Amino acid sequence: MAIPIQPAISLQEFEEFVVHPDNVDRHFEFIAGEIREIVSNNYSSEIASEILFLIRFHMKQTNLKGRVTMADGGYQIGEDRYIPDVAFISWEKQPNSSHEAYNSNPPDLAVEVMSPTDTDRAMRIKVANYLAVGVLVWVVRPEDKVVEVYESGQPVRLLNENNTIDGGTVLPEFKITVKDIFPPQRDTLQAD
Numbered sequence: 024m025a026i027p028i029q030p031a032i033s034l035q036e037f038e039e040f041v042v043h044p045d046n047v048d049r050h051f052e053f054i055a056g057e058i059r060e061i062v063s064n065n066y067s068s069e070i071a072s073e074i075l076f077l078i079r080f081h082m083k084q085t086n087l088k089g090r091v092t093m094a095d096g097g098y099q100i101g102e103d104r105y106i107p108d109v110a111f112i113s114w115e116k117q118p119n120s121s122h123e124a125y126n127s128n129p130p131d132l133a134v135e136v137m138s139p140t141d142t143d144r145a146m147r148i149k150v151a152n153y154l155a156v157g158v159l160v161w162v163v164r165p166e167d168k169v170v171e172v173y174e175s176g177q178p179v180r181l182l183n184e185n186n187t188i189d190g191g192t193v194l195p196e197f198k199i200t201v202k203d204i205f206p207p208q209r210d211t212l213q214a215d
Contacts, residue, residue, distance in 0.1 A: 168202070
């Protein structure tokens, strides 16, 4: 949900806004001079949780060193501030945990699970800014059950439930079928 503020505000005003006592239990992103409150739903949260689990499991299985954050960990992306649903950052890039509200190191992978309050416009801005700093981006569209994969210098890949997502050079050897990130539904379970 966008909080209407005209004209666009400065980064300093955003930083003052998010630390205000009225906002301490809320999550905000700063996208192209606009404050956007992050509000998800249970379905999108389940998907993000499954992706986070699969990445953490892969890290344990392969001894891959890095840090994984969820929708409470923000990142500085250029002049913007984003809170991806899941993010991975290698130990080479982030040897110690960040205690910043918005980590000054961009992640290596950002996973954005679309929720009802996300807009295509805001997501396009975020993807472009992530790519500008070399972040691999997965945009999950739960209603369509597809994943868009964005990688610098590559055409976007649109993956359906039968396709496989791989971690590329960010998560070597990581591969999952797209359908595995979507929670099973009762009618699907009864059909099996």
